[in-house]
Amino acid sequence: MLPPRTPQRNPRDDGRMLIVHVFVHVLPETVAAFIDATRANAAASVQEPGIARFDVVQELDDPTRFVLVEAYRTEEASAAHKETAHYATWRDTVAEMMAEPRRAVKYRDIAYPD
DSSP: OOOOOOGGGOSSSSOOOEEEEEEEEBOGGGHHHHHHHHHHHHHHHTTSTTEEEEEEEEOSSOTTEEEEEEEESSHHHHHHHTTSHHHHHHHHHHGGGBSSOOEEEEEEOSSOOO
16 A cells, blocks of 8 residues: 655645646657757756656657656646746747647646655
8 A cells, every 4th residue: 555645745635746748749840949948948847846857758659749747746836837937938939849739638646756
């Protein structure tokens, strides 16, 4: 049996984190620029106290597709992230790189390292 989570990360009185997977598909000619902008955003994001992890992965079979795996300690941390200067810079920088709109799916952790 898994140990209970600590309450200070509690988004809905259950002690679990909010995990967001953001599915991104960029134009082929923008892959390198997208990676550069996203690395900068990820590096700044993990400095936020409400973010436990911010991973960026690239699909092997289609290098124009990425998933951002964002682990927030609270739902408020997710909202606060979207108010940061580094997020606004990333959002504006990558907007024209998108081959289709980004899609986010929200999860709750079951067993996730903090």
